[in-house]
Amino acid sequence: MKIYDYDGAKNISGERIRQARVTQRLTQGDLAARMQLNGVQIEREAISKIESGARFVADYELVHFSKVLGVAINWLVGEE
Secondary structure, three states: OOOOOEOOEOOOOHHHHHHHHHHOOOOHHHHHHHHHHOOOOOOHHHHHHHHHOOOOOOHHHHHHHHHHHOOOHHHHOOOO
């Protein structure tokens, strides 16, 4: 399987996830805990890698990030 990067990153949503998290004054650990409460097993380190673009984001994770952060999926992927 070939792994692709987009402009040097493995996702396009990491920066928006970070923006929403910081706006809500959540730590990466807080966000990971909320994701876990919603059934997604993810650790703080994975949140850090997602935000820096070093880790892919699965489609089901994107759905849960949207719910937990209270933002639209379209916004997370850079559409207004």
